[in-house]
Amino acid sequence: MNTVEIKTDVLVIGGGTAGPMAAIKAKQKNPELKVLLLEKANVKRSGAISMGMDGLNNAVIPGYATPEQYVREITVANDGIVNQKTLFAYAENSFSMIEELDSWGVKFEKDENGDYAVKKVHHMGTYVLPMPEGHDIKKVLYRKLKQTRINITNRLVATRVLTNADGRVARALAFDCRSGAYMVIRAKAVILCTGAAGRLGLPASGYMFGTYENPTNAGDGYSMAYHAGAELSGIECFQINPLIKDYNGPACAYVTGPMGGYTVNAQGERFIESDYWSGQMMQEFYQELAGGKGPVFLKVNHLAEETIANIETILHSNERPSRGRFHEGRGTDYRQDMVEMHISEIGLCSGHSASGVWVNERAETTVAGLYAAGDLACVPHNYMLGAFVYGRLAGESAAEYCATAELGEVNEVQVEAERERIFAPLTRQHGRAPAQVEYKLRRLVNDYLQPPKVARRMELGLARFAEIRADLEQMTASNPHELMRAAEVSFILDCAEMAASASLFRTESRWGLYHYRQDFPEAGGGEWQVHVQVKKSPTGDMTVFKRPLEPYLAPPEATEQYSYQHLRIKSEAAST
């Protein structure tokens, strides 16, 4: 395979949501810098918002919410385990980002006075800003990338970030999933924006790519950050979502809630006060099924025709537009029928929960020159707008870092070793198909890591994952596309091992179903008011350790502290 060498100042890996913003902001901060945006798919249609987005879930808009109020709510929603500085950095920059996106042409819902039409979905505050015409957001980003003259490379699979002798970022290694060329990219700073680990659990449908997250997002950045020596945090706080059964897309109570839709049990009764996704909400969902009151449904059939038609238009043209044909295939009509929901397979995603690469309020990881933003950066519940805000912070921080940083050197042995590791499946005449190894690995993730969690199961899981690690050496690929799938299996395996190790370490229950330990069913005391970090030791072992919480800047008020612990509707609970 031929090798292509590229030199840049800032390398952004991932061109979905955070990545384009990071690239634009780095270049705007210092137009002299060379900024390269590297994408595994095609920037025009990549990432979680390839078909747009139907709203902002966490807009902090003056008049509706304050940064302090938002930070307190997310602190409670994430069961206290947050670095409030990072939440503040998001919240304080949220509104200016909305205004900037608006000026670029992204459409948000406004009332008759031209003010943002914010809706209430969360338990306490008001943060949801609908985007009924949000299908064009990738086009807007792409136009802005072109105006800012960002260099873009598509169809490159980044596999490792290497550091120099001082531990600073110096290289990224990648390959072209069409030509098979090996790419050695010299960079002063690398920004990881590769999205969630969305291909971790196996969907109940058995279709490997029928995931909630865009399945291109296989946990690439989690794995790259880990091997670069960065700390990851909250990995045990899994992403588990209440989704449309089999379709595995969001039922979208955020869209339907403000219009009068809600989640019900089989008797058509509401059982949760708030449809905002949290571990505690998922725990109530799980209890409802365990209590014989399932399945759980999204109910909108009591609404007026024009409301239902509006819901249909939004949900069937945005984010996951194939939803309409899924319902059509089963003869589901919102006017008569409720939408059957289920509990998803697990993933890692700080956009929705909290698992990610540890970052501070400047989007810096613990490795010099390495930044992270979006679903893979540990900024709990930060969603799409958080990806844009942290993309901006990462881009600007990286640009500042480049003012003094030099291009680093690495031991070329590492570059050659990675070439051999990555291309090995192409050299094997016989072996295992990556798809088969992936299927087995993800089935094992379901078997051993899907909550409720218990130590013995997770220990067995780790033993089985070790066997899969040996199987990686048997994988064969006949072309660069299959080679991409083989590389992704190793990302998924790294994520699975981190998920098991972090979950075993936290010997308490927290975040409702996300980390419900049957062998430690209660929340621990102060000793577990800590972050759990995962890091690769210098000898190559996976280490797990505690990182103390920073003192809260905005402590939740006494009345707020337990609000996410009492999501079950009280009158309903009293009658059972």
Added chain:
Amino acid sequence: MSYNPIDFPVKVNLDKCIADKGCTVCINACPLDVLAIDLSTGKAVMKYDECWFCLPCEKDCPTQAIHVDIPYLLR
């Protein structure tokens, strides 16, 4: 996989597809890179059963030659 995937989600109307005239819109759009040119027809074809049924291929096709079905396993 152990089964033979014969019902791929992405269906290409060969009469409408203009890939043989140089169009690669759907092939470039696909996040999973599962579309390719079928060398026997010159038209676009779904080569790998790795579909997220996300629809950029269908929406961006300049001749409306593509229809994406929900994959059979979750239909």
